[in-house]
Amino acid sequence: VGKSKVDEEVLDELETVLVHADVGIGTTVKIIDRIEKRVARDKYVGTSDLDRILREEIMDLMEENTGGVAADFTLPDTGGNPYVIMVVGVNGVGKTTTIGKLASQFHKAGKKVVLGAGDTFRAAAVDQLKIWGDRVGIPVIDHGMNTDPASVAYDAVKKGVEMGADVVIIDTAGRLHTKVGLMNELTKIKRVMQKVIDAAPHEVLLVLDGSTGQNAVIQAREFTKATEVTALAVTKLDGTAKGGVIIGISDEFKIPVKYIGVGERVEDLQVFDKREFVDSLFSKK
Amino acid sequence: MFENLSTKLDRAFKTLKGQGSITEINVAQTIKEVRRALVDADVNYKVAKTVTDKIKDEAMGRDVLIAVSPGQLMVKIVHEELTELMGGEKKDININGSPAIVLIAGLQGSGKTTFTGKLANFLKRQGKGVMVAACDVYRPAAIDQLNVLADQVGVDFYAERESKDPVSIARNAVEHAKRTGKKVIIIDTAGRLAVDEAMMQEIYDIKEAIRPTETLFVVDSMTGQDAVNTAKTFNERINFDGVVLTKLDGDSRGGAALSIRAVVEKPIKFISTGEKMEALDLFYPDRMAQRILGM
Numbered sequence: 001v002g003k004s005k006v007d008e009e010v011l012d013e014l015e016t017v018l019v020h021a022d023v024g025i026g027t028t029v030k031i032i033d034r035i036e037k038r039v040a041r042d043k044y045v046g047t048s049d050l051d052r053i054l055r056e057e058i059m060d061l062m063e064e065n066t067g068g069v070a071a072d073f074t075l076p077d078t079g080g081n082p083y084v085i086m087v088v089g090v091n092g093v094g095k096t097t098t099i100g101k102l103a104s105q106f107h108k109a110g111k112k113v114v115l116g117a118g119d120t121f122r123a124a125a126v127d128q129l130k131i132w133g134d135r136v137g138i139p140v141i142d143h144g145m146n147t148d149p150a151s152v153a154y155d156a157v158k159k160g161v162e163m164g165a166d167v168v169i170i171d172t173a174g175r176l177h178t179k180v181g182l183m184n185e186l187t188k189i190k191r192v193m194q195k196v197i198d199a200a201p202h203e204v205l206l207v208l209d210g211s212t213g214q215n216a217v218i219q220a221r222e223f224t225k226a227t228e229v230t231a232l233a234v235t236k237l238d239g240t241a242k243g244g245v246i247i248g249i250s251d252e253f254k255i256p257v258k259y260i261g262v263g264e265r266v267e268d269l270q271v272f273d274k275r276e277f278v279d280s281l282f283s284k285k
Numbered sequence: 286m287f288e289n290l291s292t293k294l295d296r297a298f299k300t301l302k303g304q305g306s307i308t309e310i311n312v313a314q315t316i317k318e319v320r321r322a323l324v325d326a327d328v329n330y331k332v333a334k335t336v337t338d339k340i341k342d343e344a345m346g347r348d349v350l351i352a353v354s355p356g357q358l359m360v361k362i363v364h365e366e367l368t369e370l371m372g373g374e375k376k377d378i379n380i381n382g383s384p385a386i387v388l389i390a391g392l393q394g395s396g397k398t399t400f401t402g403k404l405a406n407f408l409k410r411q412g413k414g415v416m417v418a419a420c421d422v423y424r425p426a427a428i429d430q431l432n433v434l435a436d437q438v439g440v441d442f443y444a445e446r447e448s449k450d451p452v453s454i455a456r457n458a459v460e461h462a463k464r465t466g467k468k469v470i471i472i473d474t475a476g477r478l479a480v481d482e483a484m485m486q487e488i489y490d491i492k493e494a495i496r497p498t499e500t501l502f503v504v505d506s507m508t509g510q511d512a513v514n515t516a517k518t519f520n521e522r523i524n525f526d527g528v529v530l531t532k533l534d535g536d537s538r539g540g541a542a543l544s545i546r547a548v549v550e551k552p553i554k555f556i557s558t559g560e561k562m563e564a565l566d567l568f569y570p571d572r573m574a575q576r577i578l579g580m
């Protein structure tokens with residue numbers, strides 16, 4: 001955007017940048033419409049203003065992160081019960097890794113953490129989570145492979161209560177949202193936990209791969225239908241993908257982005273920062 | 286979306302017909318609709334532009350302006366062009382050699398380890414002696430994961446649990462496959478980002494050390510605009526022979542297939558359609574074109 005006045009050409013360029021960041025045509029058109037309206041209203045808008053306005057408009061579309069876990073990993077009041085987080089998403093997006101990182105953050109913040117190995121399906125999924133548990137030095141409740149995930153979740157929440165844990169995080173097997181049986185299974189896992197704690201899970205965290213394109217919108221829709229997703233985590237933003245699809249998702253479903261994954265190490269989890277995210281959409285890398 | 290595109294194109298042409306003759310400007314309008322549909326299907330923006338320019342030329346050349354149902358002809362042209370772009374002559378996996386060495390590479394979580402198990406299963410069923418080797422020394426339980434899959438499909442498994450050197454593990458694995466008279470050895474590697482210089486050097490070094498018969502790049506079909514960057518960088522570093530497109534059992538349009546093909550000109554050799562070891566298929570360009578268009 002290197003001109004002094006907003007015209008057709010500048011807006012075209014803007015469209016290219018946004019679409020390349022996976023923002024999607026629909027949301028891109030929405031953003032450009034908003035800008036055009038402001039430009040018409042404010043009469044003269046130079047490019048330096050455009051830059052600022054653009055970032056503001058995009059941030060406006062995105063949901064504020066309200067409630068739940070705070071940026072410093074302090075937890076809301078759950079009446080003495082552990083705060084239960086259920087982690088869901090399609091295959092290979094980074095659920096188990098995000099759980100390992102989250103567990104480490106809570107642990108560092110002085111919280112007592114319990115993990116539940118609810119992926120009893122994918123080869124060595126239980127072992128993978130147990131290694132993360134060992135790294136952080138926290139217990140992992142498991143029933144081994146090929147067992148009922150709902151029963152693992154039930155036990156993990158129960159153990160969490162018994163042990164006076166502050167947080168229980170339940171891993172689930174990756175599943176494509178098109179598989180009805182597997183989506184129903186999530187609903188069941190969720191329901192079973194409520195036998196232990198009424199309000200559980202307090203948080204349903206949908207993990208999205210930052211390099212996913214427009215399919216992420218459908219993922220958000222279908223997982224929300226099955227489990228009432230309350231927050232998003234976006235992974236693999238350490239690559240060249242921009243993750244722009246979450247703008248439309250956050251706007252359409254009013255679900256805030258809470259965390260981003262920026263690597264494979266335990267410390268590579270960040271609390272989502274809207275401004276930084278929007279800035280990164282326009283950076284070259 | 287195909288319904289959508291089809292009706293949109295029909296409508297665009299119909300209004301025009303009422304006004305007399307269809308002009309080049311009107312075609313440009315419908316071309317814009319096609320481009321949008323492609324980008325919605327995650328085809329890279331630049332690639333979509335190039336493709337639709339070609340479609341436009343084709344449409345003009347085939348007299349879409351005077352066709353009885355220009356909308357339908359347009360859709361036909363789009364489908365044909367996409368098919369051709371992803372097609373060319375069909376190329377199978379090369380497993381000539383004793384043993385044939387297949388190297389698997391790609392981004393994190395794309396489906397490499399699962400595909401390694403599937404390919405082993407596929408080749409074993411053709412009566413070939415297969416071994417798989419675990420060269421991912423980073424991801425927790427990566428070795429166990431491949432071990433489980435190897436047992437499931439009943440092929441030999443090679444790992445060095447104490448080693449942190451994937452290059453040397455790969456080299457030793459190939460030696461081992463030779464000694465034990467295997468027909469094919471498949472090397473699973475860690476997921477890596479194209480911008481991770483050290484990890485890209487590592488996969489290059491593995492390739493240099495074992496000189497594979499076939500190097501396959503595994504891509505998640507849900508990948509968005511970034512697919513071209515990744516494919517380009519991996520291709521520059523390891524000059525892969527073919528592409529594997531995974532997770533096509535979902536409802537992603539798979540526009541990445543078109544983008545990658547257009548950018549690196551390497552054939553897509555397999556598609557992965559599930560978590561089970563049997564869920565492996567060959568790639569058919571016309572079906573993929575239909576999928577991208579939502580037909």
Ligand SMILES: Nc1nc2c(ncn2[C@@H]2O[C@H](COP(=O)(O)OP(=O)(O)OP(=O)(O)O)[C@@H](O)[C@H]2O)c(=O)[nH]1
Pocket residue numbers: 089090091092093094095096097098119122125172173174175235236237238239260261262263264268393394424476478
């Ligand atoms: N570069 C990078 N890699 C990541 C990030 N998060 C996860 N990964 C990697 O992505 C791959 C898949 O991560 P998992 O945590 O196993 O994903 P998952 O969603 O649990 O996968 P399934 O359980 O098989 O569905 C692993 O290689 C992780 O190391 C991230 O933020 N950046």
Ligand SMILES: Nc1nc2c(ncn2[C@@H]2O[C@H](COP(=O)(O)OP(=O)(O)OP(=O)(O)O)[C@@H](O)[C@H]2O)c(=O)[nH]1
Pocket residue numbers: 091092122174176391392393394395396397398399400421424427474475476477531532533534557558559560564
């Ligand atoms: N639905 C579906 N899931 C798949 C397919 N291929 C792989 N998966 C799943 O995707 C997830 C990741 O697969 P992996 O084989 O572990 O991927 P990877 O590339 O080896 O991952 P890293 O080694 O961590 O980089 C697992 O949950 C697999 O079961 C597929 O074709 N369809």
Ligand SMILES: [K+]
Pocket residue numbers: 237238239240241242280285
């Ligand atoms: K990024």
Ligand SMILES: [Mg+2]
Pocket residue numbers: 095096097119125171172173174
């Ligand atoms: Mg997992």
Ligand SMILES: [Mg+2]
Pocket residue numbers: 397398399421427474475476
């Ligand atoms: Mg793997």
